[in-house]
Amino acid sequence: MSNNIRLRFPPSPTGKIHIGNMRTALFNWLVAKQKDGELVLRIEDTDQARSTKEFEDIIIQEMEWLGLDADEGVGIGGDYGPYRQTERIDLYQEYADKLLESGHAYKCYCTKEELDEMRQKAIDNDEMPRYDGSCRSLTEEERKAYEAEGREPVLRFKLPAEEREIVVEDLIRGDVSFSSSVLDDFIIFKSDGMPTYNFAVVIDDALMKISHVVRGEDHLSNTPKQILIYEALGFELPEFAHLPLILDENKAKLKKRGKDSVYIGEFREQGYLPEALFNFMALLGWSTGDEEEILSQEEIIDRFAIEDVNKSGAVFDREKLNWMNGKYIRAAELDRIVDLSLPFLLESGLVDEEYIENNRDWLAEVIDEVRTGVDYLSQIPEEAELFLTGIEFDNPEEAAEEFKGADVKLVFETLKIKMYEREELTAEAVGEIFKELKNELDVGGRTIYHPTRLAITGRGSGPEMTSVISIFGAEEIARRLDAALELAENN
RNA sequence: GCCCUCAUCGUCUAGGGGUCUAGGACACCAGGUUUUCAUCCUGGCGGCAGGGGUUCGAAUCCCCUUGAGGGUACCA
Numbered sequence: 001m002s003n004n005i006r007l008r009f010p011p012s013p014t015g016k017i018h019i020g021n022m023r024t025a026l027f028n029w030l031v032a033k034q035k036d037g038e039l040v041l042r043i044e045d046t047d048q049a050r051s052t053k054e055f056e057d058i059i060i061q062e063m064e065w066l067g068l069d070a071d072e073g074v075g076i077g078g079d080y081g082p083y084r085q086t087e088r089i090d091l092y093q094e095y096a097d098k099l100l101e102s103g104h105a106y107k108c109y110c111t112k113e114e115l116d117e118m119r120q121k122a123i124d125n126d127e128m129p130r131y132d133g134s135c136r137s138l139t140e141e142e143r144k145a146y147e148a149e150g151r152e153p154v155l156r157f158k159l160p161a162e163e164r165e166i167v168v169e170d171l172i173r174g175d176v177s178f179s180s181s182v183l184d185d186f187i188i189f190k191s192d193g194m195p196t197y198n199f200a201v202v203i204d205d206a207l208m209k210i211s212h213v214v215r216g217e218d219h220l221s222n223t224p225k226q227i228l229i230y231e232a233l234g235f236e237l238p239e240f241a242h243l244p245l246i247l248d249e250n251k252a253k254l255k256k257r258g259k260d261s262v263y264i265g266e267f268r269e270q271g272y273l274p275e276a277l278f279n280f281m282a283l284l285g286w287s288t289g290d291e292e293e294i295l296s297q298e299e300i301i302d303r304f305a306i307e308d309v310n311k312s313g314a315v316f317d318r319e320k321l322n323w324m325n326g327k328y329i330r331a332a333e334l335d336r337i338v339d340l341s342l343p344f345l346l347e348s349g350l351v352d353e354e355y356i357e358n359n360r361d362w363l364a365e366v367i368d369e370v371r372t373g374v375d376y377l378s379q380i381p382e383e384a385e386l387f388l389t390g391i392e393f394d395n396p397e398e399a400a401e402e403f404k405g406a407d408v409k410l411v412f413e414t415l416k417i418k419m420y421e422r423e424e425l426t427a428e429a430v431g432e433i434f435k436e437l438k439n440e441l442d443v444g445g446r447t448i449y450h451p452t453r454l455a456i457t458g459r460g461s462g463p464e465m466t467s468v469i470s471i472f473g474a475e476e477i478a479r480r481l482d483a484a485l486e487l488a489e490n491n
Numbered sequence: 492g493c494c495c496u497c498a499u500c501g502u503c504u505a506g507g508g509g510u511c512u513a514g515g516a517c518a519c520c521a522g523g524u525u526u527u528c529a530u531c532c533u534g535g536c537g538g539c540a541g542g543g544g545u546u547c548g549a550a551u552c553c554c555c556u557u558g559a560g561g562g563u564a565c566c567a
C-alpha cells in the first residue's frame with residue numbers, strides 16, 4: 001500500500017499526552033487511513049532537559065488505547081528510521097554541513113546572556129527583537145579567539161539577502177504569506193549539539209518522505225522558516241494543514257496543567273470509552289454537516305476530509321463528552337461494560353475478587369441496570385451501591401414513620417404473596433404486580449411506591465422499582481419488607 | 492511592540508448572495524414516559540461582534556474597527 005501518502009505524528013515526550021496532542025494524532029491518522037497512506041510515529045526528544053522515556057511510553061500506550069495505530073516509527077520500525085530524533089543526530093549534522101558549505105548557515109558565538117541583553121534592549125527601544133547578525137561574517141581570527149575562550153557555537157540559518165514573500169499553501173487556510181523581513185537568522189543547531197525543532201522537523205519530514213504535514217495552528221508561524229530550509233536543501237515541500245487549536249474554558253490554548261485535567265490517561269482511568277473519545281475528538285474542529293453526531297470509526301474515516309476542517313479554535317466541552325460517553329456506555333456490549341466496571345467496583349471496596357467470581361451474573365444485571373445513569377464508568381460504584389450493601393436509613397425514625405402509614409403493611413404483605421406466585425420475577429412481571437396492587441387494593445399509588453422503595457433501597461430515589469425487585473429476587477425483597485415492618489413496630 | 496490566524500446560540504457546529512422569520516448537537520427550561528432519580532420522547536429558550544461598502548438582494552464578497560488566539564526561545 002504505497003501510494004506516497006505519508007503522514008506523521010511527532011510528539012515530544014515532555015509530558016503526559018493530552019486531548020490537544022491526541023486530536024492532532026487522530027486527524028493525521030484519519031487522513032492516512034482515508035487516503036490509504038501510512039502514519040509515522042516520530043519522537044521529538046531533542047529537548048534533553050524535559051524529555052523522558054516514561055512520557056514516550058505513555059504516548060504509545062494511549063495511542064494504542066484509542067486505536068490510533070501507526071504503520072511505522074518508534075516501537076514499530078520501518079525503512080526510514082531511526083524514529084527518535086536523538087538517534088538521528090548524524091543526519092542533522094550532515095545536512096547542517098551542507099548548509100554551512102553552501103553558505104546558507106554560519107556559526108554564531110554569541111552567548112545566551114549577550115542575546116538576552118540584545119533582545120531586552122530591542123524591546124526597551126520598542127524595536128522588534130531580532131538577532132542582529134553580528135556573527136554573520138566573522139573573520140578567521142575572530143572565530144579562533146572565541147573558540148579559545150571556550151565558547152561553543154550555535155549554527156544559524158542565514159536569511160536571504162533580499163526581502164521576499166514566503167507563502168505557506170495551507171490545505172485548511174489557503175495561502176498565508178509572510179515577509180522574510182520579520183524573520184531573523186534563526187538557530188538550527190544548539191550549542192549542546194542538538195538540532196532545533198525547526199531544523200530537525202524539516203530534515204525528518206523530508207527524509208521520511210512525508211507528504212502531508214498536519215499539525216496545530218501554533219506551528220503556522222514557524223512554517224516560513226521551515227520552507228526556507230526546504231528550499232536551501234532542495235527538498236520538495238509537503239502539503240501543509242494547520243489545525244485549529246483546542247481551547248480551555250477560558251478560550252486559551254489547552255495547557256498541560258489546567259483546572260480540569262485533559263490527559264488522555266485520566267479519561268481512560270475515569271472510565272471513558274475509547275470510541276467515545278475518538279468520536280468526540282473527531283468532532284472538535286470538524287463535522288459531517290448532518291444531524292447525527294454519534295459516528296462510528298468507519299463513518300468518520302469515510303466522511304473525513306482535511307479541507308473541511310474548521311479554521312477557528314474549539315473549546316473543549318466536557319459536558320458534551322460526558323453525554324456522548326454515556327451514550328456509548330449504554331450502547332456497548334454488556335459483557336465489555338462489566339469487565340471495564342469491575343475494577344472500579346473492586347477499588348470501591350463494595351466487592352472483592354471472590355464475590356465477583358461467585359456473582360458475576362448478578363453483578364452484570366446490576367451494572368446493566370445502573371449504566372443508564374452514568375457518564376463514565378468510575379461512577380458505577382456509587383450507583384451500584386444500593387445493590388451491594390444492606391439497608392441503612394439516613395434517618396431511621398423518619399423511615400419508621402413512613403412504614404407505619406396506613407395500608408403499608410397490607411401493601412407489603414400483598415406484594416410478597418404476589419412475588420412468590422410468579423415463576424420468574426422479571427421486571428415486566430413486577431410491573432404487572434404493581435398494576436394488580438393498584439387495582440385490587442384500595443390505596444393510592446404513592447402509598448404503594450414510596451414505602452416500598454424506601455424499604456428496599458433505603459433511599460427515596462434510584463433505579464426503577466420493577467428492575468430493583470427483579471434483580472434482587474423475591475426472597476431478598478421479602479426480607480427487606482419484613483425488616484421495614486419490624487422497624488415500624490419497634491419505633 | 493511586530494507578524495500570522497480566527498470571529499454564527501453559553502459550548503461544538505451547518506451555512507459558501509436569494510429556499511435563513513439562520514438548521515442540528517450538548518447544556519438549560521417545560522411537558523410526556525417512569526407515580527422517584529436517570530434513561531428515552533416531545534417542545535421551548537438562545538446566535539450571525541460593530542461600522543462601512545459591493546449588490547435588486549448579504550450570515551455569506553471587500554475594507555476598517557474591535558475582540559480572541561497563536562508566534563516572535565540555544566521549547567517543541
